[in-house]
Each structure stands twice: as C-alpha cells, then as structure tokens.
Amino acid sequence: MASLECPQLRSISAASAVFLGLFSFLSVLTSGSCDEQVPLILWTSEGAAAPRQFPPTAGHIVGQQQLASYLEKALDVGPRNVVLFLQDKMSIEDFTMYGGAFGNKQDSVFPNLEGALTSSSSPLVLPAVSWPASNAVIGQLQDQLETSPLYMDPETLSQLRLNASSPALLVFRLPYGIGADLMSAKEVLSGNDEVIGQVLSIMKTQAVPYTAIYTALRPSREAASLSMEAGLGGGRSLLQARGGYRERERERERQRKMMEKTKVYAPVEFKKDDSSCILLWARSLSVSILRNREWEEHDLTSSTFGDSATVKLDGSECDKTRARLVLNYEKVLGHKSFKVVFAMSQRYYKVSARRWFTLDTVQLEYDGVKAMFNGSRNIYAPAEYSYRCESVTSFRWPLLTPESSKDPAIQWRVSFKDFQIQGFNVSGGDFSYASDCAGFFSPGIWMGLMTSLLMVLVLTYGLHMIMQLRTMDRFDDPKGPAISVPQTE
Incomplete structure (x- = not known):
C-alpha cells in the first residue's frame, strides 16, 4: 500500500494499505507546501478489471494533462460507468486529522471509503493534484465518455437503471464546512462518507461495474491556517489532543476574534x-x-x-x-x-x-x-x-x-x-x-445582448442600402451630342 510524502506516495504491495497511505502525510502540517493541491482517489467496483497504475515520483504534482492520462488509461480498460464524488473543498490534512491516524481506527470518519478501496483490485491514490486540474475533472470525464454529467443524490440514483454497455457520468456533490468548532468538519466528512456508502450500496444492488472517483474543487487548507494550527502545538499534538479542552477553547477563541474582525456572525x-x-x-x-x-x-x-x-x-x-x-x-x-x-x-x-x-x-x-x-x-x-x-x-x-x-x-x-x-x-x-438565486441572464448580460443586437440591425440595414445602389447605364460623350433623357422614361 502506498504511503504518502509531500506530495507523493510510495507503492507497497498490499492493496488494503492504499487508503492508510494518506495518513503518513503529516509533514505538510508544518511545512504548508501542499496548500494548493487536493487529493484524488480512484477505484473500481469489486470484481471489475482495470489497469494498475502507479503514482508519479516523489515531489511531483499531478497537472491537468497528466490527470487526463490517468483517467484515460482507467476508462479504456475499466468500467465506463463513472461515479464522481465531488467535494467542495478537501486537503490531505482532512485524512490525517479525521482518518484515524496512528492506529486509532475507531476514530476514522472514512469507513465506507476505506472498505471500497480495500475491496478494489486496482485503487489509485494521488495525494497532490493541482486544484485547477481537479476543478476540470468533470470536463475531462465528459470528453472521454462522450456523455453529459448527471447530478444525482442517493434517492434519485435508486430510481435510475444503469446499463453496463452505455457509459454514464454520475456526479454527487458533497459539502464541506468548518464552523467555530473543529469537530464540525469531522461531522461533515463523516456525513459525506455515509453518502458514499449509500451510493456504493445502491450501485452494488444494480450489479453494474463502475469506476469511482473522490476529489474536490479546491483545497480546504491554506498555508496561513496550517501555521496557526502548528502554533497550537504542532500537527501531531493537535491530532492526539484534538478533543482536549484547551485546544478546543483556543480554536474557538481564534475563530471568535476572526469573526469580530470580519464582522461575521x-x-x-x-x-x-x-x-x-x-x-x-x-x-x-x-x-x-x-x-x-x-x-x-x-x-x-x-x-x-x-x-x-x-x-x-x-x-x-x-x-x-x-x-x-x-x-x-x-x-x-x-x-x-x-x-x-x-x-x-x-x-x-x-x-x-x-x-x-x-x-x-x-x-x-x-x-x-x-x-x-x-x-x-x-x-x-x-x-x-x-x-x-x-x-x-x-x-x-x-x-x-x-x-x-x-x-x-x-x-x-x-x-x-x-x-x-x-x-x-x-x-x-x-x-x-x-x-x-442568481439567474444566468443578469442585467449586464441583457444590456450587452441588446447592444449587440442593435449594432447587428444597423449593420444589416447599411449592407441592405449598399446593395440597392446601381450604376448608370448611360454616359455623356463630350465629343458627341448631349444625351436627351425623356422625362417619361
């Protein structure tokens, strides 16, 4: 299984260790060098054949073209029914903080995700994908599958009947939010994992092979926030005592001061x-x-x-x-x-x-x-x-x-x-x-459309008038007699 270093993982033979490899990314908490990347996890349904792919060398950040290559290889051989779990924000620290690190598996908020990776024959973990590339993953999948995305929820999916021979792109949007208490992020991630479990359970009942992807639109952690957390005692001490009274009170006080400065309540x-x-x-x-x-x-x-x-x-x-x-x-x-x-x-x-x-x-x-x-x-x-x-x-x-x-x-x-x-x-x-509530046609867009339409009408009228111009069919010869044009003609 793969262990992760910023921003890469080392491959180990055991497939069940792929998910646990995310937990060794603790050095990022103090260095803050991976604040512009998001992780991407790809796996196939149990029993589905897919090519085994290896992540890039250590220190490499996966860009848009390389990510497209990974997806293309996975979909050429693997199932073409794709289930995309697209979270609003996510960083590697979400796995290290809430994934049951240091053997505390009972504290993990990702049991369904870990179970899916363990049962898959060829999981792929990319801990450092540039967030513009992850932001464009829907477009890349749409081009490779030649189908439009369907935004779903578990209730809607249970009423849908999939066909293994016809590709489908099912997108499930997952929220992410951190309130005044750090535990709120843990609850949101736990709820997202429950949604993943519901979706995978429904897909299993339909007996249709699929390729699943879990990523985010942008990182959830910034270098500034990481340095603040490091000031609370370092990454490891925060993980070990995140339920402690002092750490929670410090975080709440910091959040309160930030809210007062920005007038956010x-x-x-x-x-x-x-x-x-x-x-x-x-x-x-x-x-x-x-x-x-x-x-x-x-x-x-x-x-x-x-x-x-x-x-x-x-x-x-x-x-x-x-x-x-x-x-x-x-x-x-x-x-x-x-x-x-x-x-x-x-x-x-x-x-x-x-x-x-x-x-x-x-x-x-x-x-x-x-x-x-x-x-x-x-x-x-x-x-x-x-x-x-x-x-x-x-x-x-x-x-x-x-x-x-x-x-x-x-x-x-x-x-x-x-x-x-x-x-x-x-x-x-x-x-x-x-x-x-914002509609697609804002007042500015309407003004631009009306102005463009008026200019097109003026141009069309001018071209029409030019096309009506005609040259004379009679010319006066200065050496000969003058041309007489009857008024009745």
Whole structure:
C-alpha cells in the first residue's frame, strides 16, 4: 500500500494499505507546501478489471494533462460507468486529522471509503493534484465518455437503471464546512462518507461495474491556517489532543476574534431534540412601514445575530415536511410584540425525481395583525441544499409579494441582504451546499445582448442600402451630342 510524502506516495504491495497511505502525510502540517493541491482517489467496483497504475515520483504534482492520462488509461480498460464524488473543498490534512491516524481506527470518519478501496483490485491514490486540474475533472470525464454529467443524490440514483454497455457520468456533490468548532468538519466528512456508502450500496444492488472517483474543487487548507494550527502545538499534538479542552477553547477563541474582525456572525439556529433543524443568516435584515406617506425603517440585524442578539425562537417547529422559524422581537416600530415568521415546506416532484423545499410565506405578526408575503414562486431549492440570494425584498425586483391587494402586507416592506436559509437536512450546524438565486441572464448580460443586437440591425440595414445602389447605364460623350433623357422614361 502506498504511503504518502509531500506530495507523493510510495507503492507497497498490499492493496488494503492504499487508503492508510494518506495518513503518513503529516509533514505538510508544518511545512504548508501542499496548500494548493487536493487529493484524488480512484477505484473500481469489486470484481471489475482495470489497469494498475502507479503514482508519479516523489515531489511531483499531478497537472491537468497528466490527470487526463490517468483517467484515460482507467476508462479504456475499466468500467465506463463513472461515479464522481465531488467535494467542495478537501486537503490531505482532512485524512490525517479525521482518518484515524496512528492506529486509532475507531476514530476514522472514512469507513465506507476505506472498505471500497480495500475491496478494489486496482485503487489509485494521488495525494497532490493541482486544484485547477481537479476543478476540470468533470470536463475531462465528459470528453472521454462522450456523455453529459448527471447530478444525482442517493434517492434519485435508486430510481435510475444503469446499463453496463452505455457509459454514464454520475456526479454527487458533497459539502464541506468548518464552523467555530473543529469537530464540525469531522461531522461533515463523516456525513459525506455515509453518502458514499449509500451510493456504493445502491450501485452494488444494480450489479453494474463502475469506476469511482473522490476529489474536490479546491483545497480546504491554506498555508496561513496550517501555521496557526502548528502554533497550537504542532500537527501531531493537535491530532492526539484534538478533543482536549484547551485546544478546543483556543480554536474557538481564534475563530471568535476572526469573526469580530470580519464582522461575521453565526446564523440563527433552531434545534429540536438537541439537533440542528433550521438555519438562517443575513448580512442585513430590516422592515419598513408606511406612515404619513413616508417609510419608517427598523433594522433587525443587531437584534437577530451576534453576541448582542435578543431575538427569541418561541413558536418555531420543524419536521420532515414542514418547518417554521419564528423570530420574536420587542418594541419594533411602536409595536410591543413583533414576529417575523418563515414558513417552509418540502415535497417530492416526479418531473425532476427529487425533493424540493420552498419558502412558502414570510409573515409579520404584530398586535394581533398578520401581514403575509408569498415567496413560493421565487424562493426554492433542492431539499438537501440551502437557499441563498444576495437580495430578497418585497419592493425592488421583489421575490416576496403580498398575498392579496387587501392584505396588510401592502403597507410593509421587508429587505434581506445576503440572505441564506435552510429548513431541512441540516447537518452539524452548518449550511449545506447553497442553491443561488442568481439567474444566468443578469442585467449586464441583457444590456450587452441588446447592444449587440442593435449594432447587428444597423449593420444589416447599411449592407441592405449598399446593395440597392446601381450604376448608370448611360454616359455623356463630350465629343458627341448631349444625351436627351425623356422625362417619361
């Protein structure tokens, strides 16, 4: 099995040792020389034939062309049904910190990945792939398989029937996030490994040979973060005592100071049975009411987020199909009690073969009056994702609209900046991969298209006028008599 050195591994005969080779990459924690690379792991299903490939020599970083060569060799002989697990971020340190290093296998968060590598006849571990190359891995696979990628989840895959003779590229996006506590990253990676296990189990029931790849879009660790971790006692001591009180308190304090400097605060989190259920975050949250033909605005940001937050979540609830987040305030625009209610629901849609959640309504409740805004037409995302939008308002390019012309909502305005919400499938207190509201055709793109169209029309008109020009068919000879052109001609 392969042991890893920055940024390479040495081959050892035992196939089961390939996964454990990732754990010997500890020197990177102090040197910080591998902060621009991501690992890539490739294996085939049990019993599938594939060529054995060896990683490059020590000190070599796999580029885009060399990675394409590895993939081409694997797909020429191996199965052409490809399962790509594409994580948002990943570095080799994620394996050394959370993979059960130093023989602590009970602490590993990658049991399904390790089992798949052990059962494969020809696994390949590339610990140092330049992240631009890993970012382009979908395009390389698409060119080699001559098929378009299908973005899937385990629930959708169970309804799909694959054919061994027809190539397929199945892409599973996996999140990655680190909160105020380092253990949150461990929980996210453990959840991703569970998704990998579910997908491999479904593929096994279909009895279709496949080639699996696990990589990321960009590195999760930077040289600065590695040096900070080294300052906490070095890579090995951090691994051995990552559950210790002192290290966790130091990390939390560092995160708190960084958040204060950048004015970043934690999201509003509603928990049910000690597990996160609903998350809400916004850079700015405000409401306005029309009085005496003028809009009176009240900023709710400081009352909702940060250390000075006074908001209460009484009345909030959630289950598998519905979620309701209630923000309770006091003394807002002259009202003693004021509530902002986000009502969400999720359901299964047969056309897309997946579950989606919608923000059905945003309600303002004050002194027994309810002002209701409808958001179900514009605010929606896959059930396992969060929803994010730079601006969610009810007055300028509105995504929230009053329920009716007689609803009290017509006297109110709501405005959320850098808005993000998730009411289902929350894991570890962190947002899942965000579905952004930004459309493909932005105002700038529309302006460019209209300008180009106008220029094309002007050019077409000019060419048409030039083509209508005709030369004279009669010429005056100065030596002869003048040409007489009758007026009737």
